[in-house]
Every structure is written in C-alpha cells, then in structure tokens.
Amino acid sequence: MVPYDHMAFEKKELKKKSENISDWYNNVVLKAELADYGPVRGTMVIRPYGYAIWEKVQEILNSMFRTKGVENAYFPMFIPMSLLEKEKAHIEGFSPELAVVTIGGGEKLADPLAVRPTSETIMYTMYAKWVHSWRDLPVRINQWNNCVRWEKRTYLFLRTLEFLWQEGHTAHETEKDAMDMVYTALDWYRQVYEEYFAIPVYFGLKSENEKFAGGKATYAIEALMPDGKALQAATSHNLGQNFSKVFDIKFQNREGKEDYVWQTSWGFSTRSLGGLFLVHGDDNGLILPPKVAPIQIVIMPIFKNDKDNVLLSARAQEIKEVLSNAGIRVKVDEREDPSIGRRFNEWEVKGVPLRLELGHKELESDTVVLVRRDSGEKLTLERTEILVTVQKLMNTIQQSLFETAKKFLDTNTRDAGSWDEFMNIMESTRGFIRSFWCEDAACEKTIKEKTKACTRCLPLESKEEKGTCVHCGKPAKHRWLFGQSY
Numbered sequence: 001m002v003p004y005d006h007m008a009f010e011k012k013e014l015k016k017k018s019e020n021i022s023d024w025y026n027n028v029v030l031k032a033e034l035a036d037y038g039p040v041r042g043t044m045v046i047r048p049y050g051y052a053i054w055e056k057v058q059e060i061l062n063s064m065f066r067t068k069g070v071e072n073a074y075f076p077m078f079i080p081m082s083l084l085e086k087e088k089a090h091i092e093g094f095s096p097e098l099a100v101v102t103i104g105g106g107e108k109l110a111d112p113l114a115v116r117p118t119s120e121t122i123m124y125t126m127y128a129k130w131v132h133s134w135r136d137l138p139v140r141i142n143q144w145n146n147c148v149r150w151e152k153r154t155y156l157f158l159r160t161l162e163f164l165w166q167e168g169h170t171a172h173e174t175e176k177d178a179m180d181m182v183y184t185a186l187d188w189y190r191q192v193y194e195e196y197f198a199i200p201v202y203f204g205l206k207s208e209n210e211k212f213a214g215g216k217a218t219y220a221i222e223a224l225m226p227d228g229k230a231l232q233a234a235t236s237h238n239l240g241q242n243f244s245k246v247f248d249i250k251f252q253n254r255e256g257k258e259d260y261v262w263q264t265s266w267g268f269s270t271r272s273l274g275g276l277f278l279v280h281g282d283d284n285g286l287i288l289p290p291k292v293a294p295i296q297i298v299i300m301p302i303f304k305n306d307k308d309n310v311l312l313s314a315r316a317q318e319i320k321e322v323l324s325n326a327g328i329r330v331k332v333d334e335r336e337d338p339s340i341g342r343r344f345n346e347w348e349v350k351g352v353p354l355r356l357e358l359g360h361k362e363l364e365s366d367t368v369v370l371v372r373r374d375s376g377e378k379l380t381l382e383r384t385e386i387l388v389t390v391q392k393l394m395n396t397i398q399q400s401l402f403e404t405a406k407k408f409l410d411t412n413t414r415d416a417g418s419w420d421e422f423m424n425i426m427e428s429t430r431g432f433i434r435s436f437w438c439e440d441a442a443c444e445k446t447i448k449e450k451t452k453a454c455t456r457c458l459p460l461e462s463k464e465e466k467g468t469c470v471h472c473g474k475p476a477k478h479r480w481l482f483g484q485s486y
C-alpha cells in the first residue's frame, strides 16, 4: 500500500544509485514526482516538478532562438501517409515506429494519417507554398510540440512513445547559410548541456548508418551516462536539397534563375532531462544544477513551541523575500507533517541545491544553517550574509557538478589501438572509445553485433590522419568516438 504521505519517506525506501542505476533511476523519477507512467504502455505523464524543468529549457532555448531570428509556430500533428511517403529514405527510416490513424469520425480514411514522428514533410509542404523568391528567405521556424514514435523498449524520459521537443526547420539560399544554421543550433545545444545542465559533451558528425533518415548529414551532441553508456543528447541536420526537391520548394535566386532551397532541421527533446537526472544524482536522490532547478533553495523553519513558531515563520518569510527579490527561486516548507527528518529526505530526493534550516538556536543568535545538496556540507552564517552566500554557493555548486562530470567523461574516454583492447573496454568499463574507423557501413554493423557499440560521432575538431580501422584493418582517415547507446 502507498502510505498517505507517500511523498515523504525514509532514506532506506530509496533504491541506491551505487547498486543498480536503472532501478534507482525509475525510483527517483517517480519519488521526486518528475513523472509517472501513463495508462498506455510506454507513455509518460510529466508532473509539475518535471515540467518546470522543461519550461526552463524552453525559456533558455527560446532566448537563444531569438538571437538568430528563429520564430515559433505550430503545425498539425496529423500527416497524410501520402505526404510522408514522398521522401523514400525518410519513410523507410520512420515506418517501423509510426502510429497511424485509419478511422476518423467512424469512417475508414482513404488516406490514413500518421501521428507525426517529426514534422519535415508537413512543414515543407507549407514552405513550398510560401517561398517564391530569394526575398522570402531564409525561413526560420521552430515549433514546440509532441511527437509519437512507437518504441518497443521504453524508459521514463529517455525513451517514451510520445515525447516533447522543439523542432527547428530552416530554408536558405545557399548551402553555406544552411551549414551556419546547423552549427549554430548544435552550439546552442552544447551550451544548454554544458552551461545549464552541467554536463560536458562531445559533438560532431554522425556516420551514414546513424544519420537522420532523408538527411544529407547529421551532427549530434553525445553525453556519457554513469553506467558508461552514451546518450545522443540532441541533433542538428543538414538536409541539403533532399527535401526541397521532393517537396518542390523552389525560389528565384538573385540571378533570376530557379533554384531549390537548402534546408536544416534540429531538435532537443525531453530525453535530455533523463540525461540530466542520471548524471548528477546520488544514493539520496536527484541533484539538480542550480541554473535549471525549479526550486533553488528550500527554507525550513524547525518548530518547537507556539510563541517561537510565530517568530520563526515570520523570519522565514523575511528571508524568502530577500532571496526572491534577487531572482532566486525559493520555497518555504512550513508543514507540520511529516516529520522534519522525512521532509529533509524529500527535498534531497528532489535535488534542491540548498536547504536553509532555521531553529530556535538560530533565532536567538540571528543566524541560519545552510546545507549543500551536492556535498552535504553544512555552514552557519549571520542573517545578513545569506543573500551573498547563497548567490556564491549557486555558482560553486553549478561549477562543481560540471567539473565532477567532466572528470568522469575524461577518465572514461579511452583510445583503443587494437580490436582486443576495444572489446575489453566495451566488456568492462564501457564509456567512449576513440579509434580509427574505415567509415564502411558494413564494418560498423559488425562492430555493433560484436560489442553493442557503434560510432557516436566524429568530433568536429578532429583532424585527418593516417591510420587503420580498429576492426577490419582497412585504411582509415579519422578517429571516431564509439559507445553503447541508450
């Protein structure tokens, strides 16, 4: 039975991250009230605490989009199958995961409707209508929406039948303009991960096997999870003129000649939040980086008798006001039930970066106690020092989380010169492996069959070298990053 105060609980009720990370993950996502399972297998309800983090992501990305003139819009979720089938590689790639509506209003539909797995086809049908001259370019539209991909194995946030994301779709006069957009989007995503999520990443080109169905080239952000598996954290595609030729998005260029537009699409999904929760948490629950934490500090008066309780409550409100006036996201927890210890646990599970304790002793000495979620460190300070200290600690925690994750990424990125070495790493620690690869699709498939690992990306900064493929021994020009993926 779920007890009445199911939110608050003893620490021993929480699964340990150090023992079984996937049990811990499911447990913590539910207990921290980030999400819950929906009635349809593989679907997820994002609860207010989890959704607040997604809203933070929206805020951050929207402000980046505006710097490049990207505007938000909305397109329908139903895509006629006939439209989806226009681009052959695209439909081939997506058909195994499609959800299709065949009956509408009690009648069988002549042209069944796919529930969007992504919006290229429906958006570009409209772009063809709107673009005529170079003066209509560039088109830079983003939409925040939901998509459906019928996945067989699902995990909360990391892989769900329906997910939320933003998909940006642009059309340009030249391929150079399009590539600028591809790299800009990729860099926005890197910033969200590194500067806000405190997760260091690799970014680069995907192999032909791993690229977006129908695109010319895919660039991706890759992050490392604590179990040594890689998470494809966001993607940015150069679509070339593949879609514009199929969807007939033509324009008269500056020389008066007819040409097809050059296109890009790029997306960042709720999957990223799964990565965020996995990377920083510990045996006591989540640890949220201050920059994206819905609550940055929780103030907890510790009540004892009626007379002092009134004073404690007033003091807590005063402190709250000072902090929130400075833009800090504060919550005062004055509940009498459950016990203070259980409520401490509850906020720890939710990953709130700082806890401020206020008891009778503190009231008398005009001090407070601050506790860091990431390190457990406790400090007593004068009331007048609160604001400055909290601001400073937010930065310290944000930075310290990044540094810990960076150290983990560096330690778990290894060079493998031989196939034996490659296999040993994948069978033991996993993580990223940097190795020469011949860039042959069949070779990559065999590597995947043998080790479950495939290429994650060719890092953008990597240079051309002379080497031999770690698996087949054929000549190779680049060192690719390999990993097992989620």
Ligand SMILES: [Zn+2]
Binding pocket: 437, 438, 439, 440, 443, 444, 469, 470, 471, 472, 473, 474
């Ligand atoms: Zn090879």
